[in-house]
Amino acid sequence: MEAAWHDGAVDDRRIADAVLEGDRDAFRILVEREQVAVFRACLRILGRPADAEDVAQESFVMAYRALGSYRGEGPLGGWLMRIATRQAYRRLSQRRETLELSPELPQASSSNDPVHATLAGERQDAVRTAVAALSEPYREVVALRFFSELSLEEIAGATGRPLNTVKTHLRRGLERLRPLLGQEARA
Amino acid sequence: MSRPPFDPDELERHEDADPAAEQLEAYARSVAGTPPADLADRIMSAISKEPAPRRSPDAWLAALLAGRAPGHRWARTGVAAASLVLVVGGVLAAGELVRVIGDRPGVGTSPSPAVVSASPSPSPRLTPSITPTPTPAPTVTPSEPDASTPEPSDSSGSTFGQSATPIPTETEHESDSHGGAETPQPTETPRASGGGGDG
Numbered sequence: 577m578e579a580a581w582h583d584g585a586v587d588d589r590r591i592a593d594a595v596l597e598g599d600r601d602a603f604r605i606l607v608e609r610e611q612v613a614v615f616r617a618c619l620r621i622l623g624r625p626a627d628a629e630d631v632a633q634e635s636f637v638m639a640y641r642a643l644g645s646y647r648g649e650g651p652l653g654g655w656l657m658r659i660a661t662r663q664a665y666r667r668l669s670q671r672r673e674t675l676e677l678s679p680e681l682p683q684a685s686s687s688n689d690p691v692h693a694t695l696a697g698e699r700q701d702a703v704r705t706a707v708a709a710l711s712e713p714y715r716e717v718v719a720l721r722f723f724s725e726l727s728l729e730e731i732a733g734a735t736g737r738p739l740n741t742v743k744t745h746l747r748r749g750l751e752r753l754r755p756l757l758g759q760e761a762r763a
Numbered sequence: 764m765s766r767p768p769f770d771p772d773e774l775e776r777h778e779d780a781d782p783a784a785e786q787l788e789a790y791a792r793s794v795a796g797t798p799p800a801d802l803a804d805r806i807m808s809a810i811s812k813e814p815a816p817r818r819s820p821d822a823w824l825a826a827l828l829a830g831r832a833p834g835h836r837w838a839r840t841g842v843a844a845a846s847l848v849l850v851v852g853g854v855l856a857a858g859e860l861v862r863v864i865g866d867r868p869g870v871g872t873s874p875s876p877a878v879v880s881a882s883p884s885p886s887p888r889l890t891p892s893i894t895p896t897p898t899p900a901p902t903v904t905p906s907e908p909d910a911s912t913p914e915p916s917d918s919s920g921s922t923f924g925q926s927a928t929p930i931p932t933e934t935e936h937e938s939d940s941h942g943g944a945e946t947p948q949p950t951e952t953p954r955a956s957g958g959g960g961d962g
Contacts, residue, residue, distance in 0.1 A: 596818050603810060607803045615798035625796060632798065636806045637813065644818040696793070703790040721769070722787040728773055747774045753783040 588652035595643055603643075607636055610653050613725065614660045620723040621664035622671075623704055631667050635660035650733025657724040658734045661716060668708055706756035713737075714749030721746055 594602035614635055618628035639656045646655055707718055713735075720731045728746070732739045769784045 596816060598815060600810065600815070604803065604807055607806050611798050611802055611806070615802065616795060619796050620791060620794045623794075628796075629798065629802060632802065633806050633809060637809050640810050640813055641816060643816040700790060700794060703786060707787070718787070722784070722791050725791070743774050750781050750783045753787075757783055757786055 589648040592643055592646050592648065592652060595640070603640055606639075606652060606656070610656055611636075613653065614656065617657060617660055617719070617724040618664045621661065621704065621708070621719060622668055623700065627667060627671070628664075631664050632660065635663045638663065649736070651730055654720075654726050654730040654734035657720060657726060658716075661719050661724060665708065665715070665719075702757065706753055709756055710749055710752055713745050714752060717742055717745040718749040718753070 588606075591602050591606050611632065615628055615632045618631040618635070619625060622628050622631065635656065639659050642659070646652065707715060707723075710718060716735070717731060720726045720734065721728065726734065728739060728742050731737075732742045735742070737745075769781075769788055
């Protein structure tokens with residue numbers, strides 16, 4: 577795996593086996609190794625650090641509960657990242673419902689920023705919204721590739737899909753993103 | 764972060780950079796915060812309240828086959844022995860099933876030729892053998908088979924012996940009903956059997 581940065585699949589299996597045999601502290605190795613990547617992926621999806629913290633913590637707890645279903649067929653980091661991505665999009669949909677119920681809720685990020693930061697924030701919102709608007713499985717593959725920074729091989733391992741299928745999903749996801757990002761004329 | 768940026772060659776597209784991918788890359792670079800220092804402690808604190816996870820059956824089997832489950836040597840031997848027993852048992856059961864099916868009467872033989880060959884021609888010999896003795900009664904007169912004139916029926920039924928089984932009727936009026944009801948009528952076999960007489 578050339579582009580893999582979550583390396584050490586053998587160690588992943590050892591960590592999982594140790595936790596399943598009752599060594600709860602072995603899970604800390606995984607937490608400390610993956611917390612930055614998980615937090616960033618959640619932050620890129622949700623846009624709010626507080627939400628990203630919550631979802632990252634939830635994701636680790638969910639991964640711990642479901643560790644018995646990890647079959648060791650791919651890196652544990654990719655498996656964990658898939659859980660985090662799903663959780664983040666679930667939180668995003670819940671947040672949208674809340675915002676629809678109370679549309680006067682103020683946006684916390686851009687209230688006291690200068691104009692430049694506001695424009696940058698709007699561009700970031702546009703990217704987040706565009707990716708969130710993709711249908712599955714394109715959204716998941718795009719988010720895992722660009723927000724969670726997994727390689728295509730790692731995505732294939734985490735999702736259980738063939739590598740060529742992952743490539744197709746990513747290519748189609750990017751094609752569908754162009755009009756959503758206002759790039760129809762350029763593409 | 765050591766991950767290399769997105770390359771269109773990943774998708775086997777040897778062309779200019781994808782504008783959507785470029786925008787996503789730029790976005791990911793701009794949103795690269797770090798988690799609070801106590802995040803790991805909070806996660807582990809939450810995990811300490813969770814029950815210990817258990818290996819699911821399929822994951823256990825996968826770990827077993829990969830030699831990672833505890834006691835995997837004994838367990839692998841047990842799985843191999845159980846598989847062998849299942850295979851042998853399946854073979855024996857299949858053989859027994861074939862034998863039982865083969866022993867069933869009529870299975871594997873075609874019934875129609877046997878019936879045709881058993882009835883080459885209308886035989887009056889059947890008449891006495893299948894004529895029951897009616898219960899004698901003072902008022903009932905059993906009909907005599909010889910008195911009735913058997914007429915070959917037009918039916919081409921192949922199972923003449925069974926279908927022509929007479930039912931003894933207690934006829935109070937002997938004049939009308941003694942012929943057809945009690946006396947079996949020898950059936951005329953179809954042409955298939957009659958063809959033997961041509962030769």
